[in-house]
Amino acid sequence: MPNASISVLAEAVQYNCHVSDARHGADDSLCIYLMKMREYFRWEKHLPYGASLEREQVGEWLQAREQLWEELEEAQMRPIEIDGERYDPFDAEAINNRIAPLGLVYSGGLGNRAKPHFVLGALEQRRSSDGYSVFVVADEYARDLSAPPAMTLGRTIFVRRESLRRYLWEKLEGWRWHRPDNALGRAFACYDFDGALESSLEAMTAREIKALLLHEQGEYEAGQRLGEDWNAMLAVLVHTPAELMARAVRDHLADCLVTLPTLADAGEPASLHFYIGTLTGMRLHLFPALKDAYAAWLETDATGAFAQLADQGRAHWEQVAEEMLALYRRHGGATPRALSDASPAGLPDAIRLLVESRRL
Structure with missing residues (x-):
């Protein structure tokens, strides 16, 4: 880390990361949680990819971290203090205005299940285009357990190169357990991971960061179309299956607006394989036609x-999203009745039934 003042700032951001993890660390299944913790340990200890992790060291660190989280379960987020001025930890715009001269970038926003995500890192690049700004984060000095490689907050897109590289590494590690012949394996086969791990990770990161930015550009455009009511609706749906569906619908809209047509036009096998290979869970369930398009491409080599x-x-996903918003408005927004899973008339159930009926 460059200097002592930045270290102090990183400690302040890391505290809020710990508070977030204390509240949400148990959101994942045990298997996913342990995998994330292993890689969190690797990041915190600055260990290279591919380095074997000592089980005893990881175990001791894990026990200490869980003890810390237990102590912070009822703690509140702290403001970020810069030169005597305090900022709300979610006021990324104001914080970035202060730390940009230091070559730093900060992001603070809510992800899945309303989990707060924070990151402080080195600013690699900043640019503006078509009404939005893009910050590319290089090395990360503070982060929480879950490190989404990208996030769109209002008119600002944050892309995290180090988190993307770690995400790719985790995907590679998971695939290597059984090495299935699938889309993800075909994506990895486009690189020499067995013979040149670091350079292959770097090459894949450089390629996929472009695809990641395409998705976030689509997210921004989707947000412009759907308006602020969409985020208000998500707040009502938190911790319900309908939240996962809503996020998947918007992801598909974003990709159909920007990512998918651009990838199809470029025709790069590595990115197309990876796009399909990472399509799992709710997104795959709602959009099985993507698998059919992938099969057609494998057979014909035409995109x-x-x-x-x-x-x-x-057109389809925008229509579905608008119908979801209509349901939200019809239910009067965020009311206790709308949140009741037990009521067939509740908003989460209504949205779940709607989206399930509109699979493509």
């Missing part, structure tokens, strides 16, 4: 099926 599906999906 026309992807382009056609993007056109179809763009």
Whole structure:
């Protein structure tokens, strides 16, 4: 880390990361949690990818970290203090205005299940285009357990190079357990991971950061179309299956707006394989036609099926999203009755039934 003042700032951000993890560390299944903790240990100890982790050291660190989280379960987020001035930890714009001269970038926002995500890192690049700004984060000095490689907050897109690299590493590690012949394996086969791990990770990161930015550009455009009511609706749906569906619908809209047509036009096998290979869970359940388009591409080597599906999906998912918003408004927004899973008339159930009926 460059200097002592930045270290103090990183400690302040890391405290809020610990508070967030204390509240949400148990959100994942045990298997996923332990995998994340192993890589969190690797990041915190500055260990290289591929380095074997001593089980005893990881175990002791894990026990200490869980003890810390237990102590912070009822703690509140602290303001970020810079030169005597205090800032709300979610006021990323104001904080970035102060730390940009130091070559730093900060992000603070809510992710899945309303989990707060914070990061402080080195500013690699900043640019503005078409009404939004893009910050690219290089080395990260403070972060929480879950480190989303990208996040769009209002008119600002944050892309995290180090988190993307670690995400790719985790995907590679998971795939290597059984090495199935699938889309993810075909994506990895485009690189020499067995013979040149670090350079292959760097090459894949450089390629996929472009695709990541495409998705966030789509997120921004989707946000412009759907308006602020969408985030208000998400707040009502937190911790329900309908939240996962809502996020998947918006992800598909974003990808059909920008990611999928651009990838289809470029026709890069590595990125197309990786896009399909990481399509799991709710996103795959709601959009099985993507698998059909992938099969057509494998057979013909032509990306026309992807382009056609993007056109179809763009109209389809925007319509589904608008119907979801109509349900939200009809239910009067965030009311206790709307949050009741037990009531068939509750908003989460209504949205779940709607989206399930509109799979593509």
